[in-house]
Amino acid sequence: MKRIDLHTHTTASDGSYTPKELVRLASSLGLSAVAITDHDNIRGIEEGIKAGDKYGVEVVPGVEISVDFNIGTMHMLGYYIDYHNSTLLERLAFLQSQRDIRNTKIVKRLNDLGMEITYDEVKAVADGQVGRPHFAEILSKKGFVKDFDEAFDRFLGKGKPAYVEKGRFNPEDAIGLILNTGGIPVLAHPPYLYISNYNDLRKTISGLKSSGLMGVETYYSTYTQEQTENLIKISNELGLLITGGSDFHGKIKPDIVLGSGMNNNLNIEYTLLERIKRYLHER
Numbered sequence: 003m004k005r006i007d008l009h010t011h012t013t014a015s016d017g018s019y020t021p022k023e024l025v026r027l028a029s030s031l032g033l034s035a036v037a038i039t040d041h042d043n044i045r046g047i048e049e050g051i052k053a054g055d056k057y058g059v060e061v062v063p064g065v066e067i068s069v070d071f072n073i074g075t076m077h078m079l080g081y082y083i084d085y086h087n088s089t090l091l092e093r094l095a096f097l098q099s100q101r102d103i104r105n106t107k108i109v110k111r112l113n114d115l116g117m118e119i120t121y122d123e124v125k126a127v128a129d130g131q132v133g134r135p136h137f138a139e140i141l142s143k144k145g146f147v148k149d150f151d152e153a154f155d156r157f158l159g160k161g162k163p164a165y166v167e168k169g170r171f172n173p174e175d176a177i178g179l180i181l182n183t184g185g186i187p188v189l190a191h192p193p194y195l196y197i198s199n200y201n202d203l204r205k206t207i208s209g210l211k212s213s214g215l216m217g218v219e220t221y222y223s224t225y226t227q228e229q230t231e232n233l234i235k236i237s238n239e240l241g242l243l244i245t246g247g248s249d250f251h252g253k254i255k256p257d258i259v260l261g262s263g264m265n266n267n268l269n270i271e272y273t274l275l276e277r278i279k280r281y282l283h284e285r
């Protein structure tokens with residue numbers, strides 16, 4: 003059986019593997035295809051595709067866009083976006099600027115909380131795009147917290163004292179951007195929306211479908227069996243594609259293994275990608 007992983011991060015966002023290293027790892031693990039889905043940017047795609055040719059792995063160009071959602075966290079995956087499209091690049095550049103503004107505010111919050119860190123120190127552990135995991139790394143390196151999780155639990159997580167919102171798109175705009183640049187919009191990890199009621203979740207996903215959503219991430223490292231089953235049911239009922247990926251970040255999330263998730267709970271078949279590609283050609 004050919005296996006794939008459609009949700010990964012590289013050093014272009016907050017992963018610890020370069021695109022080339024990630025693809026080499028995918029090859030050594032026997033994966034047939036891997037999607038590079040960095041947060042809010044596409045800088046890793048070209049290198050990844052080149053490495054894919056070298057190591058015999060099909061590399062799917064992707065992106066994971068953080069969008070506005072009242073309760074939990076909503077991320078929109080875009081597969082097969084035209085990563086040279088000027089509108090896409092311009093909109094992603096806007097997100098970069100919003101991220102930069104937010105990061106400066108996080109530094110200030112942390113300083114006000116008595117932790118001496120500078121933005122330059124945080125930038126030094128990132129490869130261009132700074133995310134909260136890089137803050138967590140510095141906080142733990144400097145001994146302000148004992149580890150990564152404590153950094154999020156005490157300071158950086160949503161609602162915690164150093165959490166700062168950043169300017170985002172609303173879900174409809176993110177879906178529209180992905181569609182208009184040739185891609186397939188897929189709702190990432192719906193359990194993070196924190197909608198516990200099945201019918202409410204279905205209603206939310208159905209609303210997104212009206213805006214053009216084409217798929218749902220139904221396989222994911224942290225899901226329970228029940229969550230996967232519910233998401234497959236909703237997707238089938240609504241006529242949405244089912245997709246899956248580990249959300250591999252490398253050393254930032256050490257429990258998650260590329261392709262096989264957490265405690266080997268993932269086994270995502272290539273046939274899912276074939277269906278996505280058929281959709282792409284039919285639209």
Ligand code: AMP
Pocket residue numbers: 016041068132133134135151154155159160251
């Ligand atoms: P950012 O895009 O800079 O806001 O950072 C988001 C990233 O931070 C996510 O993709 C995760 O990798 C990480 N993250 C967010 N919340 C948590 C959390 N509570 N614990 C650990 N990592 C988290």
Ligand code: ZN
Pocket residue numbers: 011016017041251
């Ligand atoms: Zn991340």
Ligand code: FE
Pocket residue numbers: 066077190191
């Ligand atoms: Fe995400």
Ligand code: FE
Pocket residue numbers: 009010011066249
């Ligand atoms: Fe992700």
